[in-house]
Amino acid sequence: NASLKEQHLDWANLSYYWEENEKLIKDSMRNDKVVFMGDSITEEWGRILPEFFQSPAFINRGIGGQTTPQMLIRFKQDVINLNPHIVFILAGTNDIAGNTGPSNIDMIINNIFSMAELSMSHNIKTVLSSILPVDSYPWADHIKDVPETISTINQELDLFSNRHDIIYLDYYS
DSSP states (O other): OOOHHHHHHTTTOTTTTHHHHHHHHHTTTOSOOEEEEESHHHHHHHHHOGGGGGSTTEEEEEOTTOOHHHHHHHHHHHTGGGOOSEEEEEOOHHHHTTBTBOOOHHHHHHHHHHHHHHHHHTTOEEEEEOOOOOSOOGGGTTOOOHHHHHHHHHHHHHHHHHHTTOEEEOOOO
């Protein structure tokens, strides 16, 4: 366990996949890599369906509890440097819940858009995923209008995807 001071120095949890990334970068001959960037939903896919991630082409980069500013900070290291063919980005629900402090719709979508723009600028095919349905967050029950916030963000993600000719993956429906 890292000390509290060390945790504050690695707010975005850059060390979480550091060793695995180093191995993948050394084996950069693959041009079929698919990176799944996200929070606990993505991370749990690796626990629930570990056989899916047995292929060295499928790379899980989910970290439980993370918000979009944390993901944006680690995007270069955990996505771009791995030189994937495609990235799936699933993010935003923990921002709504206030996991790293208050945020608003513009902050959330701008961070997600920045991740998408970074990947597109590196010729990485990009898939933006909708935020999954949530009525309320048990650890943040003071947050109101959660379904409306999610709906608004998802609409913005869909519009952005259409404007930039990238895939919008609608998990919400």
